[in-house]
Amino acid sequence: MDLLKEKIVTEGKVLSDSVLKVDAFLNHQVDPVLMQEIGKEFANRFRDKKITKILTLESSGIAPATMAGLELGVPVIFARKRQSLTLTDNLLTAEVYSFTKQTTSKVSVSHDFIKEGDNLLVIDDFLANGQAALGLIDIAEQAKADVAGIGIVIEKGFQEGGQALRDKGIKVESLAIIDSLENNQVAFKEEALR
Ligand code: G4P
Numbered sequence: 001m002d003l004l005k006e007k008i009v010t011e012g013k014v015l016s017d018s019v020l021k022v023d024a025f026l027n028h029q030v031d032p033v034l035m036q037e038i039g040k041e042f043a044n045r046f047r048d049k050k051i052t053k054i055l056t057l058e059s060s061g062i063a064p065a066t067m068a069g070l071e072l073g074v075p076v077i078f079a080r081k082r083q084s085l086t087l088t089d090n091l092l093t094a095e096v097y098s099f100t101k102q103t104t105s106k107v108s109v110s111h112d113f114i115k116e117g118d119n120l121l122v123i124d125d126f127l128a129n130g131q132a133a134l135g136l137i138d139i140a141e142q143a144k145a146d147v148a149g150i151g152i153v154i155e156k157g158f159q160e161g162g163q164a165l166r167d168k169g170i171k172v173e174s175l176a177i178i179d180s181l182e183n184n185q186v187a188f189k190e191e192a193l194r
């Protein structure tokens with residue numbers, strides 16, 4: 001997705017060989033126009049999948065997921081990372097290990113909003129090692145819902161998450177795939193013509 005790649009190049013900051021900072025449009029400040037285009041792109045890539053709901057994770061997954069939900073005409077559910085005063089009953093919970101932070105955290109979704117027969121599109125801002133996506137798939141399985149695919153805004157292709165998820169036979173669509181952040185340069189993976 002050219003608009004996204006342009007944004008990454010002009011407003012992203014390479015912090016190290018493995019970390020890209022995109023606070024200017026995705027992780028802190030949000031660019032609504034870009035987000036709307038991202039939503040349309042996800043919708044186009046999953047339009048034939050009969051998606052019933054979108055499942056994402058707070059906080060940075062919410063903006064792109066919401067725009068995709070608007071385009072596809074389906075509700076958006078975000079898994080919670082913190083305990084909530086009101087979200088206490090009927091919880092589906094998964095453990096998510098972060099290699100980056102070396103911590104395990106719990107993510108939760110109310111069973112009220114994901115049911116057997118749901119056909120979910122999982123969306124997230126970044127795909128690194130894939131642990132967040134696997135946690136959301138775990139929650140979908142607990143609810144006996146299907147996962148029709150995963151939509152990612154920025155995939156770090158040099159980390160193993162994308163390969164691991166695709167090896168499971170899951171359709172993973174990433175709008176920008178980064179091959180390398182070495183030498184302070186963002187190198188994108190060449191995309192096959194679509
Ligand atoms: P994984 O789920 O793919 O295994 O990822 P990992 O544990 O490595 O990621 C932990 C957090 O760091 C996630 O955000 C993820 O989106 C983010 N992240 C990973 N790599 C990068 C990167 O290169 N750049 C940026 N900007 N973020 C990265 P989170 O803690 O869930 O935060 P948020 O959703 O509240 O923003």
Ligand code: NA
Nearest residue numbers: 027060125126
């Ligand atoms: Na993030």
Ligand code: NA
Nearest residue numbers: 060061125126
């Ligand atoms: Na995230």
